[in-house]
Amino acid sequence: MRDEIQSRILTRTYFPGDKLPKDEELAEELGCSRSTVQRAMQDLADAGLVERRRKGGTRVRPNPITRATLDIPLIRHEVEARGGTYSYQLLHQETKTTPPHIAARFSLNHPQDFLHIEALHYSDHQPYVLESRWVCLETVPEMREVDLSKTSANEWLVQNKPYSRCDLKFYAIEANTLTAAHFNTAPGAALLVIDRTTWIDTAPITTVQVITKPGYQLLTQI
Amino acid sequence: MRDEIQSRILTRTYFPGDKLPKDEELAEELGCSRSTVQRAMQDLADAGLVERRRKGGTRVRPNPITRATLDIPLIRHEVEARGGTYSYQLLHQETKTTPPHIAARFSLNHPQDFLHIEALHYSDHQPYVLESRWVCLETVPEMREVDLSKTSANEWLVQNKPYSRCDLKFYAIEANTLTAAHFNTAPGAALLVIDRTTWIDTAPITTVQVITKPGYQLLTQI
DNA sequence: TAGTGGTCTAGACCACTAA
DNA sequence: TAGTGGTCTAGACCACTAA
Numbered sequence A, B: 001m002r003d004e005i006q007s008r009i010l011t012r013t014y015f016p017g018d019k020l021p022k023d024e025e026l027a028e029e030l031g032c033s034r035s036t037v038q039r040a041m042q043d044l045a046d047a048g049l050v051e052r053r054r055k056g057g058t059r060v061r062p063n064p065i066t067r068a069t070l071d072i073p074l075i076r077h078e079v080e081a082r083g084g085t086y087s088y089q090l091l092h093q094e095t096k097t098t099p100p101h102i103a104a105r106f107s108l109n110h111p112q113d114f115l116h117i118e119a120l121h122y123s124d125h126q127p128y129v130l131e132s133r134w135v136c137l138e139t140v141p142e143m144r145e146v147d148l149s150k151t152s153a154n155e156w157l158v159q160n161k162p163y164s165r166c167d168l169k170f171y172a173i174e175a176n177t178l179t180a181a182h183f184n185t186a187p188g189a190a191l192l193v194i195d196r197t198t199w200i201d202t203a204p205i206t207t208v209q210v211i212t213k214p215g216y217q218l219l220t221q222i
Numbered sequence C, D: 001t002a003g004t005g006g007t008c009t010a011g012a013c014c015a016c017t018a019a
Helices: A002-011 A023-030 A034-046 A075-081 A100-106 A141-145 A153-160 A177-182 B002-011 B023-030 B034-046 B075-081 B100-106 B141-145 B153-160 B177-182
Strands: A050-053 A057-060 A065-073 A086-097 A113-123 A126-136 A165-174 A190-200 A203-212 A218-221 B050-053 B057-060 B065-073 B086-097 B113-123 B126-136 B165-174 B190-200 B203-212 B218-221
Touching: A002 A023, A002 A034, A023 A034, A034 A050, A065 A075, A065 A218, A065 B165, A075 A086, A075 A113, A075 A126, A075 A153, A100 A190, A100 A203, A113 A153, A126 A153, A126 A177, A141 A153, A153 A203, A165 B065, A165 B165, A190 B190, B002 B023, B002 B034, B023 B034, B034 B050, B065 B075, B065 B218, B075 B086, B075 B113, B075 B126, B075 B153, B100 B190, B100 B203, B113 B153, B126 B153, B126 B177, B141 B153, B153 B203
Parallel strands: none
Antiparallel strands: A050 A057, A065 B065, A086 A113, A113 A126, A126 A203, A165 A190, A165 B190, A165 B218, A190 A203, A190 B165, A218 B165, B050 B057, B086 B113, B113 B126, B126 B203, B165 B190, B190 B203
16 A cells, blocks of 8 residues: 555656645545555655654655665675675774864864774685774773774774664765775775774764775665 | 654663564554554664564664765766856777677676777866766667767766666775876876766676776765 | 654564474 | 555645745
């Protein structure tokens, strides 16, 4: 029935911005209950096809969009799901007082201690992604005690620190000399970066650049 | 109530793979109806936190993931939403019989006509993204008649050709000489590519590489 | 402030699928 | 094949917000 409603809606010729009948009317017209229409319309709203507002009614989205869902797993799980052997190496670890670019990310106005971590994740002993991370030690003091040569910060945080907000960015960078060396590639190689910054309420947790190996692709399907 | 259920579930200490009580039991325990539990749990499943199976019950997802929703608007809308002035230039247009790399994308085994299009989209008269597209003329014969110097294929297809399946890829490339020239940058610059291939049922519609300008970032928030 | 959509109930029946 | 989750109903009440 839900699919029936959706296909009836979708096969009518509506134009961007058009107003749809209210749920109650659609229910009667289509011979089903209001709850069913509500669910069907909620799905369409989730898919970005219509916009719903109390009192305002339901309208076809004025600007059509492609809405995709991206699943970003733990690096270890991603490697293992592809049938690879996962390994991990801590490259560098250092406590520092907020550097300016980190303060900017979190809009901090007083200095705090951050743990800076550089680590390399391997798939079948080949470099897979380079993790460059800053962890807020005021929010996550337990991090001081974690042995990062054994457990990756990636994994420890996922299991121990829930977040309430996460900003994600995807962009391309040119490998600098050091990064290129890690990946056994030439400096200047184009690399996809997955950049994530998380908070719990308003307290900063971590910001991380996951620099992927040359040729890495992020995939999804709709 | 839904939020109440979710927070109660989320604040309990469950481990990956743990089985949750069935909806009926949770409903009684939490003093609400089964429908409400169903909705709350469905939300958690959509968010990738739990997995539900008929007869199998509900389990905490064994491999935690970050699930993000990406909205990819029309290029024109994206530029205008940022307050920019949009413009567009068709660079090249040519009909060709399926080249091998396109046949591979769509798993085609017989030759067909495709329309190859190169176009540049501008924001405030600065190059914004370069569109490199192949349209299947067997599935979309109307495309032969469209004046692509006026309407971009991007926009025409969104408004005229619904798709049933869409594969998305994100990756980084180094600008070749020609691409670099379009963006007034140096060859080898790292560029983010949004790559989309769409079908209607099993018939190919189009495959497009949207090559973004240097420094472009794809953003989302959870 | 009246008109929408959002949430919830209590119950029926169905559709999968693990055991 | 029995045990879960998924969908649907008919109705109540609530929460926004456009006009």
